[in-house]
Amino acid sequence: MVATNPLRDDKLHYHHLTSNGRKVLKEITARTSETGVMEFHGVDAREYEVLQHVLEEMGRIKPRLTYDYSKHLLFVDIPSPLHEAPFINIRDSLACTIEHLPYDHDVICPAINMNLPLEIEDILATLHISITLTKAERPITELLVPLIGECICSETKTKSHIMDKMKKTIDAHPEINMVILGIVHEAQAYECPKIGSVASKTLLKSPTPIPRSKFITKSFPPCESINIADHNWCHLSLVEFFVWVKQDGDTQIDLDQDDNDHMARGVLYPEVRMDAVTKMFQQGLERIRDTFVDFTKHISTIVDVTSLEEAEVVFPISWKDAFIAADVSVDATAYARYKHWHENQINPTKRTWDLSYSPSDSESESSVSDDAKLQEGTSLSCGRPRRKRRPASQPPPR
Known part of the structure; x- marks a missing residue:
């Protein structure tokens, strides 16, 4: 039997999140770049590591993260084009x-x-x-x-x-x-279209987002609002x-x-x-x-x-x-x-795993056991888990 690599197991990462971590994940995946920088308090170092892995494996958004180990403070910036x-x-x-x-x-x-x-x-x-x-x-x-x-x-x-x-x-x-x-x-x-708006009534008729070529059908001059279905x-x-x-x-x-x-x-x-x-x-x-x-x-x-x-x-x-x-x-x-708005309206659960999930007793015991093993195997430096450093850059091709 081939052992499962925990670093490649999406749900294992997700189940290691506390209720606070799941709320943070839900907030991040629900937002887009118009939000600006989001600030989350009370995120410990280990939970930050898990959130990092989950967001990388989801792949749908690529936020820029800044984490303060001393204050347990996480800043999330989701850049747009x-x-x-x-x-x-x-x-x-x-x-x-x-x-x-x-x-x-x-x-x-x-x-x-x-x-x-x-x-x-x-x-x-x-x-x-x-x-x-x-x-x-x-x-x-x-x-x-x-x-x-x-x-x-x-x-x-x-x-x-x-x-x-x-x-x-x-x-x-x-x-x-x-x-x-x-x-x-x-x-x-x-701002996202409101329920009952022209955009909501017309653009949610399709079960999937329409192609970009059908969404934007004309050329808008510079500095003009991209107004489609009476929405900016x-x-x-x-x-x-x-x-x-x-x-x-x-x-x-x-x-x-x-x-x-x-x-x-x-x-x-x-x-x-x-x-x-x-x-x-x-x-x-x-x-x-x-x-x-x-x-x-x-x-x-x-x-x-x-x-x-x-x-x-x-x-x-x-x-x-x-x-x-x-x-x-x-x-x-x-x-x-x-597209982000449409997907969240038509299929809001698509953006992440079931955030209302509650593990069974056996799963909870397994998760606690896994947490203990991880903590036992983690050395501390300056009050935070020691992580394997990534190289800052790769040498250019010769």
Whole structure:
């Protein structure tokens, strides 16, 4: 008989959740990106681990999680296509910049990461975008983070949480040379259609969501509401970017500084005004190149870094392409919201397992026994379970 791997058993993970954990899971799976950041109290470290596994295995949503081990506090951010789109072009352009730098691939290993979990003291934070730098050979004993970035909605609570997370990341990694913040504004906050509304009466006639091509049948101009069946599904009004770069003499980046030497603001949507941001990107990437130089010297005293020191930094961004990506993401977000709403109305139990499930006595005893075994086999470090660390990045192909 083949033993079951508990890490691959969805229901085993689910049954390890307490009633509070199940409520958290139900809340997460019931919400979409219009919610902003959700905050859950009283989630212990082990339950956080189980929630992580359950959400990964469900696969229908991919939230960014931030967990505070000391406060037992879980923050959940469910990004929409609106928030993902602006960083796609930036990621690709950063990859091109790094690819053209003549660094020694046998000595250092830079990587561009999307949704990287990063441990910061008692917090496990998921960064939207980051550049990490390690040596090219194991064991990996140092991790530098020259760049971090987030793209968020304009909701006040969300912005406050993200700014706090970035400040704590900077405190833990003062070597950060560049910080990017994108803020997405919607003219109308999205709400699901109400029972009895035109949208509810017309769009719930089909037992399954209609295809996107039949849901959005016309072209909507920029900054106009995607209004279908007398309901607003998405109304993007503004996408702005803020970029901070560490200057000579600075110990670390201060996100409260807004002078022109340290911070630049630009508008990507509804019209492109990104010249100041482009210049700040150039400055930041030149400093990241210098970090590559310093880290190479730190690892090896015999490697010639002259060509890297003198290398021109090229950031081949097309903000017009980024604008188009943001505009196209409006339709994608509108359809995703419709589909999520439709599925929850027609078949609400589809989003997760039966949340009213109550295990039998034998199952409860088995679960308690499993919990005890897991706890016995768990060593503690700094008041939390010691987890197997994931590598921060994979070496680039040679």
